[in-house]
Amino acid sequence: MAYDSFIDLTTTAVPLPIENVDTDQIIPARFLKATERIGFGDNLFRDWRYHTDNSPKKDFVLNNPTYSGKILLGGKNFGSGSSREHAAWAVYDFGFRCVVSSFFADIFKNNCLNIGVLPVQVSPAFLNVLMEEVFSNPKAEIKIDLKAQTITLISTGAQEFFDINDYKKDNMLHGFDDIDYLINIQKEITSFAANTPL
Amino acid sequence: MKKTLFDKVWDSHVVRSIENGPDVLFIDRHMVHEVTSPVAFLGLKNRNIKVLYPERTFATADHNTPTLNQHLPVEDPLSAKQLKALEENAHTHGISYWGLGHEKNGIVHVVGPEYGITQPGATIVCGDSHTSTHGAFGAIAFGIGTSEVEMVLSTQCIMQPKAKKMRINVTGSLQKGVTSKDVALFIISKLSTSGATGYFVEYAGNVFSEMSMEGRMTVCNLSIEMGARGGMMAPDQKTFNYIKDREFTPKGTAWDTAMTYWKTLYTEANAIFDKEYSFDGAVIEPMITYGTNPGMGMGISKDIPMAKDIEGGVSTYQKSLAYMNFNEGDSMLGKTIDYVFLGSCTNGRIEDFRAFTSLVKGKKKADNVTAWLVPGSHQVEKAIKEEGLLTILEEAGFVLREPGCSACLAMNDDKVPAGKYAVSTSNRNFEGRQGPGSRTLLASPLVAAAAAVTGKVTDPRTLLS
Numbered sequence: 001m002a003y004d005s006f007i008d009l010t011t012t013a014v015p016l017p018i019e020n021v022d023t024d025q026i027i028p029a030r031f032l033k034a035t036e037r038i039g040f041g042d043n044l045f046r047d048w049r050y051h052t053d054n055s056p057k058k059d060f061v062l063n064n065p066t067y068s069g070k071i072l073l074g075g076k077n078f079g080s081g082s083s084r085e086h087a088a089w090a091v092y093d094f095g096f097r098c099v100v101s102s103f104f105a106d107i108f109k110n111n112c113l114n115i116g117v118l119p120v121q122v123s124p125a126f127l128n129v130l131m132e133e134v135f136s137n138p139k140a141e142i143k144i145d146l147k148a149q150t151i152t153l154i155s156t157g158a159q160e161f162f163d164i165n166d167y168k169k170d171n172m173l174h175g176f177d178d179i180d181y182l183i184n185i186q187k188e189i190t191s192f193a194a195n196t197p198l
Numbered sequence: 199m200k201k202t203l204f205d206k207v208w209d210s211h212v213v214r215s216i217e218n219g220p221d222v223l224f225i226d227r228h229m230v231h232e233v234t235s236p237v238a239f240l241g242l243k244n245r246n247i248k249v250l251y252p253e254r255t256f257a258t259a260d261h262n263t264p265t266l267n268q269h270l271p272v273e274d275p276l277s278a279k280q281l282k283a284l285e286e287n288a289h290t291h292g293i294s295y296w297g298l299g300h301e302k303n304g305i306v307h308v309v310g311p312e313y314g315i316t317q318p319g320a321t322i323v324c325g326d327s328h329t330s331t332h333g334a335f336g337a338i339a340f341g342i343g344t345s346e347v348e349m350v351l352s353t354q355c356i357m358q359p360k361a362k363k364m365r366i367n368v369t370g371s372l373q374k375g376v377t378s379k380d381v382a383l384f385i386i387s388k389l390s391t392s393g394a395t396g397y398f399v400e401y402a403g404n405v406f407s408e409m410s411m412e413g414r415m416t417v418c419n420l421s422i423e424m425g426a427r428g429g430m431m432a433p434d435q436k437t438f439n440y441i442k443d444r445e446f447t448p449k450g451t452a453w454d455t456a457m458t459y460w461k462t463l464y465t466e467a468n469a470i471f472d473k474e475y476s477f478d479g480a481v482i483e484p485m486i487t488y489g490t491n492p493g494m495g496m497g498i499s500k501d502i503p504m505a506k507d508i509e510g511g512v513s514t515y516q517k518s519l520a521y522m523n524f525n526e527g528d529s530m531l532g533k534t535i536d537y538v539f540l541g542s543c544t545n546g547r548i549e550d551f552r553a554f555t556s557l558v559k560g561k562k563k564a565d566n567v568t569a570w571l572v573p574g575s576h577q578v579e580k581a582i583k584e585e586g587l588l589t590i591l592e593e594a595g596f597v598l599r600e601p602g603c604s605a606c607l608a609m610n611d612d613k614v615p616a617g618k619y620a621v622s623t624s625n626r627n628f629e630g631r632q633g634p635g636s637r638t639l640l641a642s643p644l645v646a647a648a649a650a651v652t653g654k655v656t657d658p659r660t661l662l663s
Contacts, residue, residue, distance in 0.1 A: 019514040020391055020491050024628040029607040033262060033276035035236035035283045047630045052616065075514065077392040080425060080491070081628060082607075083327040084234065085343035106395055106427055107327060107341055110358070114345035165359065167219025177345070179241070182222065182353035185214070186250075189355055192213045192224055193251065197448075197456070 003116030005175035009097055010143040010154070012069030015134045016061055021074055022081035023108060027090045029082075040086055041093030062094075066138045073130055074101040079108025088112045098144055100151065102127045113168050114178065120144060120151055126160045129153065146172060200469035202363055203432050204398050207338045207463065211321045213355060220357040226320040228350045229306045230257040230293070232284040233609070234325030238348035239287040249291040249351045256315055257288045258296040260305045261326075262609045265572050265599035268298050277610065291351075304575020304601045307331040307543035311415065312577050314444025318433035318460040323350060328543045328625060330421040333430035334414035335437055336463045338398070340428035361427040362472040364397040365465075368405040370479040375659040377553065378413030379545060379623065379642035381405060382420040383485035383495040385477065390509070391493035395425030397473065400465060405479040406431055411440045412549035419544045420625055423492035432464040484658055486530050487627045487640040489518040494627070498645065498657050502528045521629055522637050523617075530639070530655045537620035538569040538650040539632070540643055542606040545623035546574030548581045550643040555587045557647035557661055563595035564653030570612055571596055572604040594651070608633045621649040 031043040048060050056063040072091065078101040079087060088111040091099060097117060102124040112119045122130070133140045133153055141154040146169060152159040164172075171177065182189070201209075213222040235257070242248070249255055262277045272278040281298065288295035296302040302309055307328055310316045318336035323329060325347045332339035346356045366385060386393075399421050406414060414431055421429030438457065441447045448456045483497030496503070502519070504526045505512045519526065524533075540546075540554050551573065563569055571591065573579040579601060582588050588598055605612040606624035608631070614620045616635025623646050627638035639655065648658040 017511075017513075018517070019511045020493075022491065022626075022628045024607075024626065024631050028630055028634070029261075029609045030634075032233050032609065033274075033280050035280055036240065037237045047634055052634060075511065077395070077425070080391055081327065081422075081626060083325060083341035083343055085237075085325075085345060088343070103392060103395070105392065105425060107343060111343035111345065114343060165219050167216050167357075178357045179245075179345075179349050179352055181357070182349055182355050183245075183247075185222070186353060189213055189222075189224065189353055190250075193354060196211075196224060196226065197452075 003175050003177065006097065006116060006118050006146055006172045008143065008145045008147070009070060010141055011071055012139060013071035013073050013100070013130070013134050013142050014061055014067045014069055015073045015131050017075050017131050019075040020077045020080055023079055023084050023087035024081055026079065026087040027084065032084060032086050037089055039093070040090035041095065044090040044094045070095060070097045071142055071144070072096045072099045073127070073134060074099055076101065076103045076124065078104050080105040083107045085111040085115070088115050088117055092117050100127065100130065113172070116172065116175065118144065118146065118172060120162045122151060122160050122162060126158070129158055200466040202465040202469045202471065203336065203400055203430060203463055204338065204363055207319050207321065208360055220359045222355050222357055223321060225323050225350050225354055225356060226254060227315055227322045228255045229310055229315070229322065229324035229329070230255060230347070231261055231306050231324070231326065232259050232280045233261040234344050235287065235347055236280060236283045238344050238351055241348040242352055245352070247352050249293060251354050252292040254354060255293045255351065257284055257293050258303055258306050258309055259284055259298055261603045261607065263298055263602040264610050265570070265602050265604045265612055268600045301576055304577065305543045305546060305603055307419065308546055308574030308578065311335065311411070312444070312575060314441050314447035317441060317447060318437060319463050323356065327422045328419050330426070330428040331415050331419040331543055333418040333421065333428050334411060335441065336430060336433035336460070338428060338430065341422065361398040362396055364394055364399045364426070364473045365471045366399055366401050367403040367474070367476040368401070368479045369403040369476070370405065372405060372479050372482060375484050375644055375662055376482050377642040377644060378409050378416040380482055380485045381479065382417045383487065383492065383640060384482045386420060386424045386492050387485070387495040388477065389424045389475070391423060391491040392425040394421070397426050399426045399429040401429060401431050407434065410549055411436060412547045415547065416544055420492070423625060433460050484642060484645050486645060486655060488522065488524055488530055490521055490627055490629050492625065492627060492640060494518065495640065498530060498655070502526055502530070531657060533619070533655045534566065535621050535639070535649050535654060536566065536568065536618040537614050538567055538646050539572070539605045539620055539622040539624060540646050541570065541572030541574065541604055542624035543574065543603070544625040545643050546572060546578065548578050550623060551578065551582050551587055553643040554647040555590050557644055557658060558594040558596070558651050559590050561594055561651040563650055566653045567650050569596050569650050570599060570605055572599045573601050575601050605632050607631065621646050621655070
């Protein structure tokens, strides 16, 4: 499925300074029963967000009206565990377009790139700067410029370069997806397959 | 440049490489299950295309299935709908479908090897992170997301950059009571839950070559728990003996041709790895986890580490211990437990049931323990009965359930209640993994058996004859 293009983004951010956030926290397995990609945002961080009687946990950041925005600031090793793309869908469906962390789990990062959520990996020190600024000033804006591959804290001008391969960058900038690419080279694939034992 | 096992298999499957981008990687075999596939099939429908190579695609229902009364209609309407969707999608696209009640039904990573779908030198993917299991046969196997499931269904390829290479050597003699699960949990405790992220791991050393195929599968299965893209081992005679004459393995001259290729699948001397670790197998104890990720494990006789001694964030560590209601410095031995789960793609094979049974034989299940014994497949279930294990288990007060992923991820009714402790042979101890509020202690089938008969965390070495 093609997705919205991502060129740049200037927004406030939601801080979640916890390490090793796994995809079972992002979306618990019992919410994976859908056969369509709808409604996953309601269950983003379900068990951190709600008590068992479905009342909101007031101390969880997504329930704190002070914080909002399209960037989720996560701790080191964000998105570890299960390959469920539902985790990336939940992040997107909730309204985030970018996750910033000092380290991402592999499959989660891939899944984000495949649906148009930009994973931005920054240094641990820069992540600290962002976290501290957002905690002290929840209105602080962060700018992501995909073309320049920079992330900037608007209030201080503090900036870092982030890495993304040219192919994925181009895809994100235009909202292309891998399936379009692969279908276009199908002849090359089928001739490769003809020489591959089953 | 000398090639590693991973290089040989990866490079031979690259359809094309994109400069400063991913490789287009051809996928030999694609395993599909009910949870991560429906949206991918919907994508095909929206594009009005069919599965390109249905004969390379295999579907089984496992994640979202009950483990009791599988002959009856599935009660949960959402689960029933998802299972029905897989059946219809498989039918529409002409894919082998092993649904509930089918003799070949079972956990995707258990049935793949059982039927010879898993082969050395193959590329194998599935929308499930424990696809790394199949690496035990010298395959490149890894979990993918649903967008990638759609790519493989529609084009038999995915687009990923080649991972960096890591080798983990474990040598020496394992102590009595130490199993492949303990070796894997030990490695993860040393590398942490993200220590192998970005790498594809090759396991080497006599500890792995001496393991059974089941043991090797357990090790490769857990590769993802240290963040690795996947893990693999060079195939050897044990591998070839295991797969010979299985339904989907080559026969006759095709077997001979395949063998010629498979025997080339090893890492050449002096090949370079980006990272390499070596461990002495003799120091490994039976392992148990005390926290909320698989890296938080230790020898069963040790004490829970003090926050000041750990790497990483102290607040995250303390949050984890608070969730478990454990304290720094606690001993795990003697802690009362409530549930025992034997099963999953990690430890749901016949060897795991043999180990569990060997320890509980002649003893009784503790009254305070609810035990769920869930075979990984019907074939495992059949072997449990044929080998007489079921009789021993029943005499000890245990009940055998029907195959599936079950309490490993608790999508079905097999949920550990909030606040309860479960000693589980599965792969993840994340918060709520086995049910909202559940507390999981990951361990081997022997440690699980010791807990099941004593009602508390117990060193299995004290019970082994």
